[in-house]
Amino acid sequence: MAKGSRIIGIDLGTTNSCVGIIEDGRLLIIPNDEGFRTTPSVVAFTKEGTILVGNAAKRQQIMNPENTVFSIKRFMGRKYTDKVVANDIKLIPYALQPADNGDVRVGVLGKVYSPPEISAMTLMKLKKDAEAYLNESIEKAVITVPAYFNDSQRQATKDAGKIAGLEVVRIINEPTAAALASGFDSKNKMKVVIYDLGGGTFDVSILKLGQGIFEVMSTSGDTHLGGDDFDQAVIDYLIEDFYSKEGIDLRNDRVALQRLKDAAEKAKINLSTLDSVEISLQFIAVSKDGPKHLQTILTREQLEQITTEIAERTAGPCEKALVAAGLKPSEIDEVVLVGGQTKMPLVRSVVRRIFKKEPYTGLNPDEAVAAGAAHQASVLKGDIRDILLLDVTAFSLGLKTEGGIFSKIIEKNSSIPTRKSEPYTTTKDDQSFTRIEVYQGEKPMAADNKMIGTFDLVGIPPAKKGVPKIEVMFDIDANGIIKVSAKDDTTGKEQTIKITPDSGLSGVEVDRMKKDIGEEFSKKITSGSKQNQGQQYKEEKSKGDEGLPAEASGDQKKKASIFDIFKKKER
Amino acid sequence: MAKKLNYYEILEVFPAATQDEIENAFKNMLFKYHPDHNPDKPDWAHEKTAEVLDAHKILSNQLRRTIYNFMIFAALREKPAEVAFNFFQGADKKKYEEAAGILQEGIALYDSQKQQALIKFQHAFATYPLPEAVYNMGVFYTATNKVQEAMRAFREAVKIEPGNQHYIRTVDKLGELIREIEKAKQMAGTGE
Numbered sequence: 001m002a003k004g005s006r007i008i009g010i011d012l013g014t015t016n017s018c019v020g021i022i023e024d025g026r027l028l029i030i031p032n033d034e035g036f037r038t039t040p041s042v043v044a045f046t047k048e049g050t051i052l053v054g055n056a057a058k059r060q061q062i063m064n065p066e067n068t069v070f071s072i073k074r075f076m077g078r079k080y081t082d083k084v085v086a087n088d089i090k091l092i093p094y095a096l097q098p099a100d101n102g103d104v105r106v107g108v109l110g111k112v113y114s115p116p117e118i119s120a121m122t123l124m125k126l127k128k129d130a131e132a133y134l135n136e137s138i139e140k141a142v143i144t145v146p147a148y149f150n151d152s153q154r155q156a157t158k159d160a161g162k163i164a165g166l167e168v169v170r171i172i173n174e175p176t177a178a179a180l181a182s183g184f185d186s187k188n189k190m191k192v193v194i195y196d197l198g199g200g201t202f203d204v205s206i207l208k209l210g211q212g213i214f215e216v217m218s219t220s221g222d223t224h225l226g227g228d229d230f231d232q233a234v235i236d237y238l239i240e241d242f243y244s245k246e247g248i249d250l251r252n253d254r255v256a257l258q259r260l261k262d263a264a265e266k267a268k269i270n271l272s273t274l275d276s277v278e279i280s281l282q283f284i285a286v287s288k289d290g291p292k293h294l295q296t297i298l299t300r301e302q303l304e305q306i307t308t309e310i311a312e313r314t315a316g317p318c319e320k321a322l323v324a325a326g327l328k329p330s331e332i333d334e335v336v337l338v339g340g341q342t343k344m345p346l347v348r349s350v351v352r353r354i355f356k357k358e359p360y361t362g363l364n365p366d367e368a369v370a371a372g373a374a375h376q377a378s379v380l381k382g383d384i385r386d387i388l389l390l391d392v393t394a395f396s397l398g399l400k401t402e403g404g405i406f407s408k409i410i411e412k413n414s415s416i417p418t419r420k421s422e423p424y425t426t427t428k429d430d431q432s433f434t435r436i437e438v439y440q441g442e443k444p445m446a447a448d449n450k451m452i453g454t455f456d457l458v459g460i461p462p463a464k465k466g467v468p469k470i471e472v473m474f475d476i477d478a479n480g481i482i483k484v485s486a487k488d489d490t491t492g493k494e495q496t497i498k499i500t501p502d503s504g505l506s507g508v509e510v511d512r513m514k515k516d517i518g519e520e521f522s523k524k525i526t527s528g529s530k531q532n533q534g535q536q537y538k539e540e541k542s543k544g545d546e547g548l549p550a551e552a553s554g555d556q557k558k559k560a561s562i563f564d565i566f567k568k569k570e571r
Numbered sequence: 572m573a574k575k576l577n578y579y580e581i582l583e584v585f586p587a588a589t590q591d592e593i594e595n596a597f598k599n600m601l602f603k604y605h606p607d608h609n610p611d612k613p614d615w616a617h618e619k620t621a622e623v624l625d626a627h628k629i630l631s632n633q634l635r636r637t638i639y640n641f642m643i644f645a646a647l648r649e650k651p652a653e654v655a656f657n658f659f660q661g662a663d664k665k666k667y668e669e670a671a672g673i674l675q676e677g678i679a680l681y682d683s684q685k686q687q688a689l690i691k692f693q694h695a696f697a698t699y700p701l702p703e704a705v706y707n708m709g710v711f712y713t714a715t716n717k718v719q720e721a722m723r724a725f726r727e728a729v730k731i732e733p734g735n736q737h738y739i740r741t742v743d744k745l746g747e748l749i750r751e752i753e754k755a756k757q758m759a760g761t762g763e
């Protein structure tokens with residue numbers, strides 16, 4: 001394969017990923033090796049030691065729930081003790097555990113993986129498929145992240161890229177990417193809201209467009225609010241319903257949970273166009289009196305009732321973004337919907353209410369973000385010269401000061417890249433070291449915010465207190481990633497800083513993972529190419545069947561693996 | 572260290588530039604410096620763009636620009652050349668020299684430790700009523716957003732040295748600024 005210089009744009013989604021590139025000035029969404037324009041962000045490890053990624057992994061998910069990792073994005077750059085993680089542990093069928101530094105790790109088949117490694121496997125699959133399609137090696141990518149991703153989450157995404165053998169030339173925010181792809185003529189001045197509700201995250205950004213500049217005025221969101229939560233509400237409803245009818249709690253059965261998740265999502269998606277659906281999960285449980293089936297009808301009205309609270313949770317961030325931009329809904333020209341979950345009519349009516357306007361649905365919600373990433377890749381390559389993205393940081397950056405108080409240095413919604421410098425000196429004679437603790441967040445006490453790391457200024461030359469003058473620079477680069485550096489103001493020399501990040505992988509770890517995963521992946525990945533894909537599928541199906549409860553009869557096995565779990569109701 | 576450019580110099584516009592001129596300059600500078608358009612020199616691009624964004628943030632807003640203009644105008648003052656005061660005799664002269672020394676210490680501290688600098692200015696003023704000391708207190712209060720305190724300090728400087736045109740103009744300009752800030756507050760208060 002020829003060595004290429006192309007830069008691809010990747011939307012690394014919670015549930016689906018998508019790859020785009022600008023070729024000869026035109027957008028091309030690169031299909032995967034099965035011909036689909038999006039690829040499920042799902043990685044599965046089979047007991048035979050193969051790794052499946054994408055559609056192949058998703059297809060065998062029901063049969064192999066413990067070893068099928070999905071929605072890994074929810075755990076990128078997070079601590080095991082995070083409230084949101086604690087919540088998710090109960091809901092996901094694969095195992096999570098803490099790393100030495102407290103970060104989340106995934107345990108599958110006796111091996112431990114960091115979230116960036118799992119993401120890297122999805123990225124490697126995307127990279128491989130793109131290379132096959134373009135017939136050229138790909139070394140560089142622009143990867144999108146939710147605007148509301150903090151420094152650790154961005155860093156983790158960058159690491160995932162590195163592990164996958166990709167140089168991440170830029171991380172851009174998903175809503176901003178969508179704006180780039182919106183095709184709104186940026187020669188005209190306008191103000192646009194991007195409302196992006198995907199599988200796992202919600203982002204809202206307000207942009208000012210004009211003269212080629214896409215300037216983000218404000219951003220807000222929730223990194224733990226998305227389609228998954230709608231599914232969970234349906235699952236909870238089904239579990240309750242089943243419990244009241246049969247007296248059996250399905251919560252402790254991982255296989256049942258996975259089947260429920262699948263059925264709940266399908267029902268939800270179909271209720272975006274239908275008024276009611278039938279959910280039918282045969283042999284979902286076994287009791288003394290024999291097998292039990294879950295059979296029920298869900299109407300759109302019922303779905304809306306049980307998910308209204310979730311859809312309404314997007315209102316708060318929207319209002320915050322409006323206030324931060326200093327705008328009233330009437331001053332917004334367009335509200336653009338992005339993300340699969342915005343196809344739900346309930347979500348659209350919530351948007352309509354918040355912004356008092358009919359939302360713009362002209363963008364393909366599944367591909368817009370990748371399209372924007374592709375545009376940005378083209379800008380970075382130097383092919384597009386008349387477009388410029390000016391994003392903001394979603395969080396305030398500050399230091400822990402006396403009494404644990406958080407003292408802000410960079411306010412949230414400040415344009416990036418940005419640099420703020422703070423003068424430092426000593427408070428004791430011959431003091432050689434001083435410590436700076438950096439946090440991101442809005443709470444008045446530092447400990448209530450997200451710790452980024454500890455920065456120790458070491459080797460300060462001996463002097464009377466107050467004499468050393470050290471200028472400490474706090475940078476947030478165009479990727480939204482923080483850098484702290486210092487220089488001795490009297491000599492102009494770089495001041496040494498010992499950096500202890502609070503989370504994330506070290507450079508050494510990333511290199512090792514790149515090597516390990518690279519080898520493991522190339523050996524064990526089974527190609528999902530069209531010829532042998534059916535074969536693979538069959539194999540997985542029969543394998544997965546062994547995972548069914550021992551009580552299941554042959555007849556049950558067949559039913560459980562049939563994908564007509566849910567049928568449209570005849571009316 | 573190279574002298575820091577002021578915001579007008581960064582955007583390469585005249586201090587009297589119109590808001591349109593400032594916006595145009597900003598857009599041009601962004602395209603010139605932004606890291607996306609300078610992938611081969613990311614550090615340089617970062618630094619330049621950060622400067623341009625800072626400058627634009629202040630100069631793009633009329634009120635912020637007025638405040639900034641005032642702060643350029645009301646910069647720290649050093650003590651006047653000693654020759655002008657050689658009529659001093661004995662104890663007075665000693666006090667004056669002591670105060671001048673403390674004032675210098677305050678000026679040296681101002682960039683890195685503002686609060687310490689203020690204490691020095693106060694100390695200097697208590698030692699000998701140097702108009703520069705009380706004027707610099709005003710500069711400190713302006714920078715820390717205490718405009719009423721700043722006004723009191725600048726007025727005191729005028730009282731001590733009534734013939735100083737710079738002090739008189741500082742008081743006038745600050746008066747105008749306070750009125751503008753009040754007006755902006757009222758507008759925000761009425762929701763407009």
Ligand SMILES: Nc1ncnc2c1ncn2[C@@H]1O[C@H](COP(=O)(O)OP(=O)(O)OP(=O)(O)O)[C@@H](O)[C@H]1O
Pocket residue numbers: 012013014015016017073174197198199200201202226227228265268269270272338339340341342343344365366
């Ligand atoms: N027609 C539909 N009606 C309702 N929901 C839908 C529909 N189609 C897809 N979804 C939901 O959209 C979500 C996936 O959206 P999308 O692919 O935009 O997310 P993502 O990009 O993977 O996630 P994120 O942007 O949060 O990282 C899933 O929860 C899916 O169930």
Ligand SMILES: [Mg+2]
Pocket residue numbers: 011013014174198199339369
């Ligand atoms: Mg998305």
